[in-house]
Amino acid sequence: MLEPVMGTMYTRLFVAVALVFGFFSCTSRWDEEVAGEIRARLTGATTAEGVVVFPVSGDLHAPDSLRAFYKDRKFRPLWITRDGASTQALALFATLESAEADGLAPEDLHLQALNRLFAEPEARSRAARLDILLTDGLIVYANELVNGRIDPVSIDAECLRTPEPLDVQLILNRIAGGENMADLLASLAPADPGYALLRKAHRRYLGIAARGGWSELSPDAAETAVRGRLQAEGYLSEGDESEDALREFQRSHGLRDDGVLNEATLAALNVPAAARAEQITLNLERWRWLPRELGMPRVVVNIAGFSLEALAPEEEPLTMRTIVGISQRRTPVMSGEINTLVLNPTWGIPPTILKEDLLPKLKADPSYLTRHETRVFDTAIGAEVDPTSIAWDELNPESIPYVLRQDGGPSNPLGQI
Numbered sequence: 175m176l177e178p179v180m181g182t183m184y185t186r187l188f189v190a191v192a193l194v195f196g197f198f199s200c201t202s203r204w205d206e207e208v209a210g211e212i213r214a215r216l217t218g219a220t221t222a223e224g225v226v227v228f229p230v231s232g233d234l235h236a237p238d239s240l241r242a243f244y245k246d247r248k249f250r251p252l253w254i255t256r257d258g259a260s261t262q263a264l265a266l267f268a269t270l271e272s273a274e275a276d277g278l279a280p281e282d283l284h285l286q287a288l289n290r291l292f293a294e295p296e297a298r299s300r301a302a303r304l305d306i307l308l309t310d311g312l313i314v315y316a317n318e319l320v321n322g323r324i325d326p327v328s329i330d331a332e333c334l335r336t337p338e339p340l341d342v343q344l345i346l347n348r349i350a351g352g353e354n355m356a357d358l359l360a361s362l363a364p365a366d367p368g369y370a371l372l373r374k375a376h377r378r379y380l381g382i383a384a385r386g387g388w389s390e391l392s393p394d395a396a397e398t399a400v401r402g403r404l405q406a407e408g409y410l411s412e413g414d415e416s417e418d419a420l421r422e423f424q425r426s427h428g429l430r431d432d433g434v435l436n437e438a439t440l441a442a443l444n445v446p447a448a449a450r451a452e453q454i455t456l457n458l459e460r461w462r463w464l465p466r467e468l469g470m471p472r473v474v475v476n477i478a479g480f481s482l483e484a485l486a487p488e489e490e491p492l493t494m495r496t497i498v499g500i501s502q503r504r505t506p507v508m509s510g511e512i513n514t515l516v517l518n519p520t521w522g523i524p525p526t527i528l529k530e531d532l533l534p535k536l537k538a539d540p541s542y543l544t545r546h547e548t549r550v551f552d553t554a555i556g557a558e559v560d561p562t563s564i565a566w567d568e569l570n571p572e573s574i575p576y577v578l579r580q581d582g583g584p585s586n587p588l589g590q591i
Contacts, residue, residue, distance in 0.1 A: 204256045204298070209249040211302030216241050216249070235282070236313040236342070240306060243346050251305040252350055259292070262355050263308060267292075269359055270311050275377045276363065277458035278318050283311040312349075312359075313342050319362045322462040326507065334508035335463055366468060369461050372454060379451040382406065387447035391440060400435060403443055428479060465509050473512065477505050497587050503527075518582035523548070528578055529571045536566040548580040 216237070234240060244250075253263035270283045280286075284307045291304045320340045326333040340362075349355045363369065382388070388406040391399055397416055404410035410419035417433040424431040427442045468474075471486035477498045484492040499505040503526055523532065535542050543550060543561040550561045553575050564576070580586050 207298050208251050208301045211298050213249040234310050253308045254301040254305045277455035282314050322459050326463050332506040376454040379447050383448040390444045519588050520582050521580040521588050523578040551577045
């Protein structure tokens with residue numbers, strides 16, 4: 175009596191095993207066909223449909239890294255499965271869509287092409303293109319988050335900066351191994367709280383700009399208009415005094431905090447929200463050029479703001495004014511370890527400043543250096559000479575045989591501590 179039951183059970187088990195085997199067989203075949211598409215698009219080959227495909231490179235940012243990564247995994251897709259985009263794929267796409275918050279450009283990340291592909295009907299060629307573009311977008315995103323969109327040396331040849339090392343193959347392999355992609359990518363951004371605050375401000379100003387920004391104020395703007403402008407940027411809440419809010423706005427923009435709507439304050443208030451967002455975009459980029467380990471305690475020089483901050487844990491920042499180079503002779507961007515601190519330093523006047531700034535003054539007034547406590551040394555004999563004994567108007571500006579050094583003290587432009 176048990177034989178029919180057992181027979182039926184074995185039949186059902188066989189059918190179930192056959193269905194499971196068939197499912198995995200279909201999935202394996204689908205993976206192989208998509209892998210063939212990926213191989214064809216990265217290396218140049220004939221697809222399953224017999225179409226000859228040449229290697230893709232022009233619309234990809236990192237073709238060599240892509241080929242190396244996919245070759246190691248036998249060109250199998252990372253993001254797209256037989257059932258569609260994986261959870262990791264959707265999370266990556268959301269991350270790329272939000273990249274503007276970090277000041278990164280959507281056009282670098284294939285967002286238009288990815289949106290178009292996600293809307294297309296299911297096909298193996300579509301799956302291959304989606305997988306490649308998602309991986310390429312991730313590589314670009316990771317590189318730009320770590321080292322910025324632009325190499326600062328291409329803007330300023332004197333920029334003393336070493337790019338941060340980034341192993342994109344390791345990142346991709348960790349994701350392929352199941353590591354949380356969102357956490358991994360988030361860890362690539364600068365960890366300093368200042369970057370996080372700047373990123374938050376960027377999102378806020380992008381939002382203000384998207385909602386229409388704020389209206390421009392006239393020199394004779396009514397107090398209600400000024401209050402509305404300060405409220406739009408978050409400097410004023412209901413019940414606050416307009417003058418206090420205006421003072422706070424002035425301080426945050428490096429203006430004299432007198433609470434008066436003067437010309438400079440009006441100009442700062444009339445900068446559009448979109449322009450402020452663009453300024454923050456540039457500063458996010460500059461932050462990514464900085465070393466990841468800034469050290470603590472540390473000294474930070476704001477070149478554009480002519481200011482310096484000395485920072486230490488649980489201490490109020492020490493701030494002071496600084497002198498920086500002019501646009502033709504800019505202060506280089508650099509970082510390093512401070513080993514020595516010189517109090518009341520002497521100033522070795524650079525040859526360019528001597529030639530372009532001081533020489534015309536010395537030709538008119540040879541006593542200029544004496545009045546400014548600046549010594550002159552003859553490079554030929556290595557001895558100090560009287561500056562009034564030199565025929566400054568007869569010197570060749572391209573080969574001045576003297577070195578100038580200003581003594582430390584109140585008149586020294588390097589300042590006192």
